[in-house]
Amino acid sequence: MTQTSATRTIPAPLINPENQRFFDAATQGQLLVGKCHACGEYHYYPRVLCPHCFSDRTEWVVAQGGGVVYSYSTLHRGVPAPYTLAYVTLDEGVTMLTNLVDCEAAAVHIGARVRVVFKEAEGGARVPMFTL
Numbered sequence: 001m002t003q004t005s006a007t008r009t010i011p012a013p014l015i016n017p018e019n020q021r022f023f024d025a026a027t028q029g030q031l032l033v034g035k036c037h038a039c040g041e042y043h044y045y046p047r048v049l050c051p052h053c054f055s056d057r058t059e060w061v062v063a064q065g066g067g068v069v070y071s072y073s074t075l076h077r078g079v080p081a082p083y084t085l086a087y088v089t090l091d092e093g094v095t096m097l098t099n100l101v102d103c104e105a106a107a108v109h110i111g112a113r114v115r116v117v118f119k120e121a122e123g124g125a126r127v128p129m130f131t132l
Contacts, residue, residue, distance in 0.1 A: 008081040008083055010120070010121040010122065012121045013121060013127055018046065019047070023125050023127075025060070026125070026126045027126045029126075031062070031116045033090065033094055034046070034059070035059055036050035036052060036055055036057060037055070037058070037059065038055035038057045039052050043058075044095070063090055063116070064090070064091050065090075066090070067089050067113075067130070068089055069088060069110055070088065070110065072086035072110070074105040082105065083101075084108060086098055086100050086114075086130065088114055098129055099119075100129070100131065108132065114130040114132055115130065116130055117131050
């Protein structure tokens with residue numbers, strides 16, 4: 001079990017047949033996003049149907065892994081260890097809710113460039129998170 005800080009554990013993701021490939025790729029160090037062949041839009045959260053046009057003509061594509069912080073909040077109270085949640089807009093245009101790790105919270109700002117890193121969660125699955 002890996003932690004993002006001295007006392008914070010990453011909960012295991014809920015893996016199902018629809019998102020299995022996403023988490024398999026994360027274990028291999030790749031961030032996947034969906035791309036729809038009907039409307040051409042990228043999308044994230046791992047799903048088969050396009051959230052823009054509801055087509056099932058989607059595929060997984062490897063994201064470049066870079067993006068910018070759209071918004072963030074660092075939690076200090078009521079948690080075992082401080083951590084930063086953020087919305088990161090990937091270079092592909094989709095926005096992910098994620099954690100910022102391996103960086104000082106004071107250095108985070110809206111518009112900061114980030115890159116994907118993969119952290120081990122309980123149970124061994126790896127999940128995408130971001131760092132400055």
